[in-house]
Amino acid sequence: MSLIVAALGFGLVSMSIIAIAAVGFTMQFGITNMINLAYGQVMIASAYAAYALNSRGVSIWLSLLAGAVFGAVFSFILNRLVYAPFQRKGTNLIGMVIISLAVSLVIANVLLPIVGYYSVSYHLNPGPTIHAGSIALTGVQLAIIGVAVVTMLVIHALLRFTRLGKAMRATAANPTLARNCGIPTSRVIDLAWLITGALCGIAGVVAGMNSDSFSVASGSEFLIPIIAASVLGGAGHPYGAMIGAVIIGEMTEISAAIISPEYKQVAAFVALVLVMVLRPQGLLAKRGALAAAG
Amino acid sequence: MTYYLTTLLVYAAVDVLACLAISLQFGYSGIVNFSFIIFQAAGAYTAAVLSLPKDTANGGFQTYVLGLHLPFPVPWIGAIIVGALLAPPIGLVVLRRLRSDYQAIAMLVISVIASLMITNTPAFLDGAAGLSLVPQPLSDIFNPYSQSYLWVYAIGGIVVAAIIFVVVQRIINSPYGRSLRAMRENELAAGALGKNAVALKMTVFVVGGAIAALSGAILVGFITTWAPSTWLYPETLILFAAVIVGGRGNNYGAVLGALLVPVGFEEATRYLPPFGPPGLIPAIEWVCIGGLILGFLWFRPRGVIPERRRIFAPAKPAAVLEESGAGRH
Numbered sequence: 251m252s253l254i255v256a257a258l259g260f261g262l263v264s265m266s267i268i269a270i271a272a273v274g275f276t277m278q279f280g281i282t283n284m285i286n287l288a289y290g291q292v293m294i295a296s297a298y299a300a301y302a303l304n305s306r307g308v309s310i311w312l313s314l315l316a317g318a319v320f321g322a323v324f325s326f327i328l329n330r331l332v333y334a335p336f337q338r339k340g341t342n343l344i345g346m347v348i349i350s351l352a353v354s355l356v357i358a359n360v361l362l363p364i365v366g367y368y369s370v371s372y373h374l375n376p377g378p379t380i381h382a383g384s385i386a387l388t389g390v391q392l393a394i395i396g397v398a399v400v401t402m403l404v405i406h407a408l409l410r411f412t413r414l415g416k417a418m419r420a421t422a423a424n425p426t427l428a429r430n431c432g433i434p435t436s437r438v439i440d441l442a443w444l445i446t447g448a449l450c451g452i453a454g455v456v457a458g459m460n461s462d463s464f465s466v467a468s469g470s471e472f473l474i475p476i477i478a479a480s481v482l483g484g485a486g487h488p489y490g491a492m493i494g495a496v497i498i499g500e501m502t503e504i505s506a507a508i509i510s511p512e513y514k515q516v517a518a519f520v521a522l523v524l525v526m527v528l529r530p531q532g533l534l535a536k537r538g539a540l541a542a543a544g
Numbered sequence: 545m546t547y548y549l550t551t552l553l554v555y556a557a558v559d560v561l562a563c564l565a566i567s568l569q570f571g572y573s574g575i576v577n578f579s580f581i582i583f584q585a586a587g588a589y590t591a592a593v594l595s596l597p598k599d600t601a602n603g604g605f606q607t608y609v610l611g612l613h614l615p616f617p618v619p620w621i622g623a624i625i626v627g628a629l630l631a632p633p634i635g636l637v638v639l640r641r642l643r644s645d646y647q648a649i650a651m652l653v654i655s656v657i658a659s660l661m662i663t664n665t666p667a668f669l670d671g672a673a674g675l676s677l678v679p680q681p682l683s684d685i686f687n688p689y690s691q692s693y694l695w696v697y698a699i700g701g702i703v704v705a706a707i708i709f710v711v712v713q714r715i716i717n718s719p720y721g722r723s724l725r726a727m728r729e730n731e732l733a734a735g736a737l738g739k740n741a742v743a744l745k746m747t748v749f750v751v752g753g754a755i756a757a758l759s760g761a762i763l764v765g766f767i768t769t770w771a772p773s774t775w776l777y778p779e780t781l782i783l784f785a786a787v788i789v790g791g792r793g794n795n796y797g798a799v800l801g802a803l804l805v806p807v808g809f810e811e812a813t814r815y816l817p818p819f820g821p822p823g824l825i826p827a828i829e830w831v832c833i834g835g836l837i838l839g840f841l842w843f844r845p846r847g848v849i850p851e852r853r854r855i856f857a858p859a860k861p862a863a864v865l866e867e868s869g870a871g872r873h
Contacts, residue, residue: 359831367823
């Protein structure tokens with residue numbers, strides 16, 4: 251029993267990481283209507299960017315900030331150079347998925363010779379372990395939870411209380427109408443890539459901080475719980491992604507405790523299959539992953 | 545030299561088979577099956593465990609299920625059946641209600657998870673180490689190391705690929721093929737004309753899965769080993785690159801793409817002098833595959849041999865209605 255309670259504690263950390271990543275992923279989808287399969291690779295590239303600073307003695311928190319900036323700039327450039335031109339050309343949804351998978355392959359294999367094949371880990375002081383019942387978390391893990399809470403509050407404030415957030419929601423709902431109402435949609439989309447890219451960067455670095463080590467191959471592993479959480483919550487829906495992250499985060503950790511850590515991703519996958527069969531539109535969205543015709 | 549040439553021919557036959565299946569699914573029907581490679585893997589594993597003796601045989605250094613040691617045509621037929629049977633469960637989850645791009649990512653996730661499960665379950669198909677010492681077809685009658693055996697195998701593979709080419713060609717040129725193209729171009733309109741898109745997709749999924757499994761069986765019978773590292777999800781992307789380069793919706797294009805991309809790349813890098821740290825050349829290769837997809841989708845989205853533009857005489861009004869959506873791009 252205490253094993254499961256301890257797993258619940260680790261689930262808090264997992265859900266924090268998944269939440270940061272999934273909110274970025276789902277916002278990218280909501281505002282640009284494309285599934286960016288290169289997301290996991292941008293995460294890992296940001297994690298390495300932070301590692302480049304961290305291994306030279308910069309503190310992990312400053313490196314986290316640098317990782318966020320790197321993720322933001324990288325995503326922005328990626329959209330400007332690759333995705334936006336293809337979308338302007340009228341490439342369909344399937345074409346965009348293939349393009350983003352090709353991009354993810356290119357990023358992973360450009361990164362590989364630069365950073366090498368070996369796993370690396372951050373230099374950080376895990377801090378004192380704090381116990382609460384059978385839950386035991388290190389200071390770093392608590393800090394990750396804190397980062398996630400702050401990030402979620404910032405995103406909530408951005409979407410609800412700022413003009414930019416309003417413009418983003420309008421662009422997501424109906425880009426043509428938004429443009430006709432005088433919203434500069436292309437600038438909104440640029441900003442959306444910067445913001446979601448920063449979330450992607452933060453998620454990559456905190457995922458690296460939480461795991462013992464990471465390598466280029468971790469990129470595609472990251473993506474499965476993120477996709478599961480986004481689809482579960484209803485694609486394009488940031489609050490849905492947060493709920494999805496809570497469920498997927500706890501599910502993966504509890505299944506790891508009960509069955510085996512190797513099958514962590516399988517639990518996320520099972521959740522994804524159940525959602526796709528029972529409620530493809532997700533928990534919150536009306537449309538979500540549902541086909542237009544269905 | 546014989547060994548090199550026959551290996552090249554067998555790989556060519558296997559890649560042509562795989563690209564024909566992708567051409568049928570993606571080129572003609574618009575299904576982006578990112579889990580394609582697991583069908584090939586299923587065929588290869590099935591053929592392997594059906595032709596291997598019990599796992600206690602070779603000193604028991606590998607563990608696997610079945611091990612029936614069946615004579616030649618049975619493992620290949622078994623592979624085809626398993627490939628076809630694997631399609632409905634995946635198709636029922638993915639192809640029914642989801643939006644097309646979600647179908648693609650769902651299949652991608654299935655591919656990653658399948659590889660993860662096989663790797664972590666050593667008792668099933670020997671986990672990450674994979675199966676080896678798979679007996680070649682008819683190896684108890686003929687000497688599988690003789691030159692003539694290698695040639696016969698290679699030519700046999702090409703004959704199989706040619707037969708499947710004719711079969712796929714027949715499918716897509718039939719009225720059924722027209723329904724597939726109508727569905728690809730406009731699923732809603734095809735549905736309005738009474739075409740059941742889910743049934744069409746499921747059938748294509750099953751046929752493509754069977755062809756993929758056959759290609760896996762042919763490959764494993766020749767190279768005699770099969771492991772999770774040979775069927776990671778990027779392998780599917782190579783085949784997509786081949787079909788995109790060759791030409792979507794065109795089986796000649798699929799064959800050309802199969803010969804240019806998977807076969808051509810392997811051969812081109814074989815003659816490169818080794819340079820840089822180990823693993824640099826494969827990394828460059830993958831970057832090139834990604835670049836090839838992006839470049840072709842940008843500059844020549846219809847591929848080297850574009851799909852034939854179909855023009856139909858305005859015979860009957862009903863026929864015009866049915867085809868008006870199918871010939872466009």
